[in-house]
Amino acid sequence: MSRIARKKQKNLLRSVATQRMWRLFELAEKEFEEHPERSERYVQLIRNISMRNRMRVPREIKRRICKHCYAFLVPGVNARYRLKGGYIVTSCERCGKEMRYPYRGLKKQVMEKGEVKRKKP
Ligand SMILES: [Zn+2]
Numbered sequence: 001m002s003r004i005a006r007k008k009q010k011n012l013l014r015s016v017a018t019q020r021m022w023r024l025f026e027l028a029e030k031e032f033e034e035h036p037e038r039s040e041r042y043v044q045l046i047r048n049i050s051m052r053n054r055m056r057v058p059r060e061i062k063r064r065i066c067k068h069c070y071a072f073l074v075p076g077v078n079a080r081y082r083l084k085g086g087y088i089v090t091s092c093e094r095c096g097k098e099m100r101y102p103y104r105g106l107k108k109q110v111m112e113k114g115e116v117k118r119k120k121p
Contacts (some may be wrong), residue, residue: 001009011021011074013053014053014055017049017050017053017055018055018058019050020047021050021057021058021061022048022061024042024045024047024049025033025042025046025047025064026109027042027045027050028042028043028072029074032072032074032077034076038074040070040071040072042072043065043070043071043072044070045066046061047065047070053110063088063099063101064079066079066092066094066095066097066099067099068092068095068097069092069094069095069097071092071094071095073090074090075112078093078094079091079092080093081091081102086102087101087102087103088101088102088103102121
């Protein structure tokens with residue numbers, strides 16, 4: 001197989017893998033209320049796909065998985081989200097640990113405009 005064909009093949013495999021991760025994520029969300037243990041299983045499958053294909057878990061999905069205990073996080077149920085100095089701080093209620101992610105939208109706005117404009121009440 002030529003180099004280009006191999007690259008195309010790889011891209012195809014990756015896009016299929018990404019689709020599978022999103023599908024599993026949707027299932028995890030759907031099942032969480034009644035079968036939280038199934039959500040855990042879906043998280044495991046998402047991680048397996050990511051490792052096997054050596055690719056990252058999409059950011060939106062990653063933020064819903066505890067990076068310490070791999071719990072599937074549902075805001076207001078087993079996770080708390082708050083903003084702190086340009087970061088979104090997520091705390092997992094299962095293991096009690098916190099994760100921090102830069103809150104990019106806000107940061108960019110701050111850098112471009114020098115301040116964050118608030119809507120008047
Ligand atoms: Zn956790």
